[in-house]
Amino acid sequence: MNQPSILIVDDEIGPRESLRMILKPTYQVYTAEDGKKAIEIIHQQAIDLVTLDLRMPGISGIEVLKAIKKHNSDIEVVIITGYGTLKTAIDGIRWEAFDYITKPFNVAEIISVIKKAVERRKLNVHLSNLLNNVQELGIKRDFDVVKSTLQENQPLIEKIRKIFNENAKENRSGNPIDFLEFIKVLSCTLESKDPYTHGHSGRVSYYSNLITEKLPFTKEEKNELQIATFLHDIGKVGVSNEYIFKETALTDKEWEIVKLHPIKGVDLIKPLNVSSFIISVIRHHHERMDGKGYPDGLKRDEIPLAARVVGLADAYDAMTTDRPYRIALSKDAVIRELRINAGTQFDPKLVEIFLGFLENGELIALS
Known part of the structure; x- marks a missing residue:
């Protein structure tokens, strides 16, 4: 460019x-x-x-x-x-x-914003080039191919990350592009292959951030959580589209394969050298309060709080968007589902926080 x-x-x-x-x-x-x-x-x-x-x-x-x-x-x-x-x-x-x-x-503000946007566009080109040789990404979802491509292109990934460091040195406005932008573009590049998941991570990020406004999260934890939300489903590149988009019930064998995606996600992001906080969210966002979740069957406080937040946000987005097997639920139906599953699937304290936003009209579904 x-x-x-x-x-x-x-x-x-x-x-x-x-x-x-x-x-x-x-x-x-x-x-x-x-x-x-x-x-x-x-x-x-x-x-x-x-x-x-x-x-x-x-x-x-x-x-x-x-x-x-x-x-x-x-x-x-x-x-x-x-x-x-x-x-x-x-x-x-x-x-x-x-x-x-x-x-x-403000002239300085608009120059800064446009510079950041152009840098993200450049990054998108780099990532597209990186992923273009993974032909199976949107068709067969060949996990081994994706994993090996990321590992083999570790120098390129580091080069892309340096784009942000260089931009930070050049940017005089005090608003440098950071690693989060890299993750956003990576997530959007992967999600763009799937019509039903496009924009999902961005919405989960928005809902999660809303919940954490009522929780004692530090600024650093909120930043880490944002990165985690854009990576939480990355392991699904290792699950066949046949299962992801299936319009009928999955067989027990198929469901066991789908349930591996948090583990596959952790394995995939190792080349990115992310924190244990982020890894725990990716691995545990499908755990349940009653211990019937996956992959580790954690329950209640054994589940990291950030993973509980993302799990709720993820489920809300799933309920409010069309899927291959059903149309989006109404607002009343969503509220019923959240209340019914508070304490079993979801952290009841987080449900009350979220319902407060939803029932007061402070939260608008982005789907």
Whole structure:
């Protein structure tokens, strides 16, 4: 990637031209005054990043965001608007906008955000190259192939991680890209192969973070938990799509294979040298309070608190999204399920915290 390409989409000529002048010395810049023109350019040019206004004549900014992500989910989008609402912010998260900035924007802030987004785009290219030679990833889910590819490409993984260190030295704004961005891109690259899991880890991260706001987690633990949420299901690359997407009940043998994914996940991430905190979440997020979970049959306080948090967030996302075997549950049905399973499957204290958000309207399903 030589000079990154940026598309500025804004119906107001003042902000559009101001941003063009700011970015032109560093990037190849295209502009569009409405959504229709923006979509045309996206299909004609190799765009790395889009800055997008929400309130425009014709096609709305959110509809343009959807069209961009459907055309190429790797294109980064930064929303810049003077008419933001809670709904548009949630829609931006749902459709994986990189950031959400309100007008009038601060020049230093927008330069910093765009630089971070472009760096993540570069990283995505590196990771795509890394994973492209694993043809079975989205089809056969060959665990041994994925594992060996990660191990054989350990120098490349370290090289990718250095991108963040170099960017941190160059970034004067105090907001360097960190290892979490690397994990997010790795997770999204893997999830993009599966229509039913795309965006799952991001939603689990959001719900988990919400729960920890009511818990005595340190800042470091919250950061570690974020990384863990984006890695919690990585072991599923070692489970056949035949089982993951099966529309009927799994056989006992098939279920035993699926239940191995936390162990496979821990094995897979060893090349990334992550902490024991993260490993414990990946291994234990399917344990149950009554000891009937997997892989180790832990119960109650034997289960790490962070794993209990992710287990609840993971189950909530599963209940509120369509799956091959059923449609998403209603809000009332979800509340019933959480209450019924509090104390057996889920930590009852965490359920009460989560229901507080859900029943008070403070939590909006991102699916």
